[in-house]
Amino acid sequence: MSKFGFKLVDQHQIKDIKAEAFVYEHEKSGARLLHLQNDDDNKVFSVAFRTPPTDSTGVPHIIEHCVLSGSRKYKTKEPFMDMVKGSLKTFINAMTFSDKTIYPVASRNEKDFTNLMDVYLDSVFFPMIHEEKEIFMQEGWHHSIEKMEEPLKYNGVVYNEMRGAYSQPTTLLRENIGKSLYPDTTYQHSSGGNPDHITDLTFEDFKKFHEDHYHPSNAYIYVYGNGDIEKYMKHMDEDYLSHFDKTEVHTTIEKQAAFNKVNYVNSTYGIAAEENEDHKTFFSMNFVTGEGTDPRAHLVGEVLKDILVNSAAGPVKKALLDAGIGQDIMGSFDGGLQLNLSIIAKNANKDQKEAFETVVMDTLKSLVKDGIDKNLIESAINIAEYDMREATGFATKGIIYHILSMNTWLYEGHPTELIAYEEEIKALRELSQTDYFEKYIETHLINNTHASVVSLKPEKGLGEKKTMEDEAKLKAFKENLSEETLQVMIKENEALKKKQLSPDSKEALDTIPKLAVSDVDKESENIPREVIENKDYKIIKHDIFSNDIGYVEFLFDTTMIKQEDIQYIPLLTGLIGKMDTTHMDYGTLNNEIYKLTGGISLSSRTYTDTNSTDFYPKLIVSGKAVSNKLNELFRLTNVLLTETKFEDTKRLKELLLQSKSRMEMSINNRGDNYAASRLASYFLPSSHYGELLKGFEYYWFLGDLIEKCDEDADAVLSKLTELYKVLFNKNNLMISFTGDQTSYDIFEKYHQEALVNINTNTFESQTYAFELEIKNEGIASSSNVQYVAQGFNFKALDYKYKGQMQVLKAILSSEYLHDRIRAKGGAYGCGISFSDNGNVIATSYRDPNLEATMSVFDEMADSIDELTLDQDALTRFVIGAISRLDGAMTSRGKGTLSSANYISGITQELIQEERDEILSVTIEDLKGLSKLVREMMDKGYYCVYGNDVKIKETKDIFKSIKMLNN
Ligand SMILES: [Zn+2]
Numbered sequence: 001m002s003k004f005g006f007k008l009v010d011q012h013q014i015k016d017i018k019a020e021a022f023v024y025e026h027e028k029s030g031a032r033l034l035h036l037q038n039d040d041d042n043k044v045f046s047v048a049f050r051t052p053p054t055d056s057t058g059v060p061h062i063i064e065h066c067v068l069s070g071s072r073k074y075k076t077k078e079p080f081m082d083m084v085k086g087s088l089k090t091f092i093n094a095m096t097f098s099d100k101t102i103y104p105v106a107s108r109n110e111k112d113f114t115n116l117m118d119v120y121l122d123s124v125f126f127p128m129i130h131e132e133k134e135i136f137m138q139e140g141w142h143h144s145i146e147k148m149e150e151p152l153k154y155n156g157v158v159y160n161e162m163r164g165a166y167s168q169p170t171t172l173l174r175e176n177i178g179k180s181l182y183p184d185t186t187y188q189h190s191s192g193g194n195p196d197h198i199t200d201l202t203f204e205d206f207k208k209f210h211e212d213h214y215h216p217s218n219a220y221i222y223v224y225g226n227g228d229i230e231k232y233m234k235h236m237d238e239d240y241l242s243h244f245d246k247t248e249v250h251t252t253i254e255k256q257a258a259f260n261k262v263n264y265v266n267s268t269y270g271i272a273a274e275e276n277e278d279h280k281t282f283f284s285m286n287f288v289t290g291e292g293t294d295p296r297a298h299l300v301g302e303v304l305k306d307i308l309v310n311s312a313a314g315p316v317k318k319a320l321l322d323a324g325i326g327q328d329i330m331g332s333f334d335g336g337l338q339l340n341l342s343i344i345a346k347n348a349n350k351d352q353k354e355a356f357e358t359v360v361m362d363t364l365k366s367l368v369k370d371g372i373d374k375n376l377i378e379s380a381i382n383i384a385e386y387d388m389r390e391a392t393g394f395a396t397k398g399i400i401y402h403i404l405s406m407n408t409w410l411y412e413g414h415p416t417e418l419i420a421y422e423e424e425i426k427a428l429r430e431l432s433q434t435d436y437f438e439k440y441i442e443t444h445l446i447n448n449t450h451a452s453v454v455s456l457k458p459e460k461g462l463g464e465k466k467t468m469e470d471e472a473k474l475k476a477f478k479e480n481l482s483e484e485t486l487q488v489m490i491k492e493n494e495a496l497k498k499k500q501l502s503p504d505s506k507e508a509l510d511t512i513p514k515l516a517v518s519d520v521d522k523e524s525e526n527i528p529r530e531v532i533e534n535k536d537y538k539i540i541k542h543d544i545f546s547n548d549i550g551y552v553e554f555l556f557d558t559t560m561i562k563q564e565d566i567q568y569i570p571l572l573t574g575l576i577g578k579m580d581t582t583h584m585d586y587g588t589l590n591n592e593i594y595k596l597t598g599g600i601s602l603s604s605r606t607y608t609d610t611n612s613t614d615f616y617p618k619l620i621v622s623g624k625a626v627s628n629k630l631n632e633l634f635r636l637t638n639v640l641l642t643e644t645k646f647e648d649t650k651r652l653k654e655l656l657l658q659s660k661s662r663m664e665m666s667i668n669n670r671g672d673n674y675a676a677s678r679l680a681s682y683f684l685p686s687s688h689y690g691e692l693l694k695g696f697e698y699y700w701f702l703g704d705l706i707e708k709c710d711e712d713a714d715a716v717l718s719k720l721t722e723l724y725k726v727l728f729n730k731n732n733l734m735i736s737f738t739g740d741q742t743s744y745d746i747f748e749k750y751h752q753e754a755l756v757n758i759n760t761n762t763f764e765s766q767t768y769a770f771e772l773e774i775k776n777e778g779i780a781s782s783s784n785v786q787y788v789a790q791g792f793n794f795k796a797l798d799y800k801y802k803g804q805m806q807v808l809k810a811i812l813s814s815e816y817l818h819d820r821i822r823a824k825g826g827a828y829g830c831g832i833s834f835s836d837n838g839n840v841i842a843t844s845y846r847d848p849n850l851e852a853t854m855s856v857f858d859e860m861a862d863s864i865d866e867l868t869l870d871q872d873a874l875t876r877f878v879i880g881a882i883s884r885l886d887g888a889m890t891s892r893g894k895g896t897l898s899s900a901n902y903i904s905g906i907t908q909e910l911i912q913e914e915r916d917e918i919l920s921v922t923i924e925d926l927k928g929l930s931k932l933v934r935e936m937m938d939k940g941y942y943c944v945y946g947n948d949v950k951i952k953e954t955k956d957i958f959k960s961i962k963m964l965n966n
Pocket residue numbers: 061065158161
């Protein structure tokens with residue numbers, strides 16, 4: 001039977017996600033289609049292609065950026081950005097993997113969903129990239145030059161994105177792992193692009209890659225949810241697929257033949273010239289463990305990664321830390337056609353390679369000989385089960401199922417095998433009663449020679465050396481160019497700049513599908529909330545369906561902590577649950593927690609009052625469990641809150657080093673957030689508090705504390721013990737519960753078990769007096785790019801928060817800032833935020849520039865004065881702003897948000913008011929905000945995190961320069 005040219009190939013039920021799966025083939029074009037039909041209204045559409053690279057120019061990644069920049073039907077500069085601005089999407093993105101490129105969108109609104117689907121189909125099959133070279137120049141790379149006498153430079157969005165990525169040792173490590181295990185296949189290459197090779201890519205090869213790969217015969221189409229599939233099939237067939245004839249595509253991925261001995265690979269990464277080289281080497285031991293089409297190999301790999309390394313009780317992690325090899329030990333499990341498991345020691349020393357290898361191997365051998373703790377296996381399987389049940393906590397579940405389907409489908413496996421997980425988990429639970437895992441380790445790790453050891457060592461000044469080499473290369477290249485050629489380049493640059501800075505025409509904009517304000521709900525969602533006053537504390541109850549899982553947050557006010565001790569609060573949250581307790585060592589405790597519950601974690605958060613500059617700092621203990629295990633959740637929570645022992649100095653140091661190492665990684669990933677947090681700490685007390693808890697300040701505190709531990713660890717431990725005893729108190733407690741009534745009844749019956757023996761003394765709240773100071777700092781590291789933050793607080797100048805600001809935010813971020821900082825400047829990202837606490841902060845992300853970006857921020861208010869928008873354009877931004885308010889949320893996310901609103905005093909009326917202000921915004925309202933934005937930027941308050949050489953070159957603009965590390 002065939003419908004709209006699609007032949008049904010397979011149909012079956014997937015109980016696990018209450019869906020019916022249909023697999024089709026489009027007979028004329030050869031396109032494949034997977035349809036997962038269920039009652040989820042958060043519908044997902046995606047089209048994916050097999051795109052294995054044959055070099056490291058990043059051609060698949062550059063195409064991913066470029067196809068969304070104009071197509072046959074959609075004629076603006078970036079239809080993708082227009083849909084980001086003006087659709088009701090719950091997800092919109094495109095991602096390049098090592099061997100595939102996927103284009104997923106999601107929406108709850110039927111009209112919006114079909115609009116998004118059509119923009120994506122037209123973009124991938126009929127993009128403008130063949131006609132307009134400027135797209136390639138802007139998104140990929142180009143020689144940038146404005147005047148004859150200027151030196152040539154490289155610029156381009158992907159080029160800078162990857163320069164940022166390649167300044168992170170973890171990216172380089174991943175690249176080297178691929179190269180070491182698959183030296184003869186596509187996985188030796190970087191699909192994202194190595195900056196040293198991106199500039200080898202020609203426009204011709206770029207176009208050819210699109211022609212060869214973006215054909216329906218190489219396409220994997222995915223539709224998920226409760227939509228009208230026949231309507232979508234008809235549309236796909238008539239407008240796209242029937243225009244193509246089935247063809248043979250040459251995208252088959254070859255398997256790497258196994259090695260007969262372990263492969264050793266050594267490489268280096270750059271650190272700043274002033275940094276020392278101690279504890280900066282990375283080692284990884286990597287094993288090819290199975291085939292991508294084998295569901296069991298996937299599950300076992302995931303579970304084994306937790307058993308060996310990622311669990312706090314992981315024996316390999318423990319052995320490496322005990323041997324003093326590395327400060328953070330991590331496991332990763334990845335792969336494509338073949339799967340690989342890696343054991344990674346971060347922040348080790350250069351001379352520890354042999355020791356690393358010996359410790360890993362000896363530990364594996366002793367596990368095979370003595371057997372693995374069954375509780376550890378059970379807890380790891382349980383983690384895998386929660387991950388599947390909650391779709392890894394991702395609100396748009398259909399996206400996760402899409403990625404899972406591609407993990408087998410791309411290699412001719414069945415597309416739903418990893419989505420149906422229950423049977424596999426059950427089978428693995430039974431096998432775990434035998435010596436299955438021990439045997440697996442023996443054959444797939446110990447006796448497996450398709451393995452590698454990668455060492456990545458630091459090299460001082462490598463970044464500067466590379467920059468100099470690039471400059472010399474560009475200089476020599478320029479010297480060989482004729483004046484005519486240079487004139488052509490200058491003209492091309494001019495044309496590019498002109499295109500980047502000129503707005504889309506009315507005709508072009510009219511091609512973009514629109515929604516009307518009437519397509520949007522006028523009313524804000526009202527998350528069910530009931531506040532129950534108990535004798536000692538309040539319970540905030542959210543009666544929401546959550547698949548039989550109860551989510552509980554114990555929120556302890558921390559204002560009794562003295563100002564000088566504030567930074568011990570995040571420290572405590574990082575230690576509790578990972579230190580020994582009175583009756584259990586930390587490994588046993590960890591196994592108990594994950595065997596019986598979905599986990600318990602601690603965090604700290606500062607809630608700001610919506611009507612004042614007051615703030616409410618809380619320490620939060622969050623846990624989850626299926627209903628009939630909630631009693632265990634509370635028993636174990638009580639152990640954490642009352643029985644933790646701060647005695648083990650060795651363990652303390654291990655955890656401090658691990659936190660610091662993870663934080664460094666996070667700084668390099670989200671430098672914009674850290675720069676913005678630092679900046680806000682200059683002028684707003686609650687932000688200052690937040691910086692102490694989570695910003696650069698906390699990173700440096702950890703560094704100092706590690707040194708202090710070497711001198712006087714007992715002082716640190718006794719401080720922790722002192723604070724631990726006062727922090728958990730029934731008088732400073734509030735509890736948030738999310739789940740259905742059945743779970744709540746069980747919660748109500750048992751939750752007091754979590755509070756047995758905790759403090760009931762009265763306590764005094766401290767008044768914090770922070771010394772606020774405008775520091776305008778440059779924070780320098782070996783990062784290849786900058787993260788610039790500039791702004792101020794409008795409440796300090798007596799302005800009030802208004803919903804209209806969210807519309808202005810969208811306009812500035814996606815037009816003024818986007819055109820100048822991303823399209824023209826080449827930064828990977830940029831934006832501005834308006835918070836209800838009054839902070840207005842503009843930021844750039846992976847930015848090659850510094851002062852030029854600040855000039856863009858300085859002139860932002862002028863662009864508001866000159867703003868011209870017709871009603872259609874304004875409506876687009878209104879819809880986009882509403883879609884951000886209405887983003888998809890998990891049950892747990894809803895509960896957390898509702899509790900935060902309650903604490904901050906954000907009422908349903910205020911939420912509705914913000915929505916009404918957005919829906920009724922006029923162009924005059926927006927222009928009226930230019931004065932505020934001008935005052936914010938004219939203050940000249942900023943903080944920059946970025947490349948040490950660049951920051952030192954511009955040292956005059958900073959009041960002080962600090963190195964991230966010394
Ligand atoms: Zn990208």
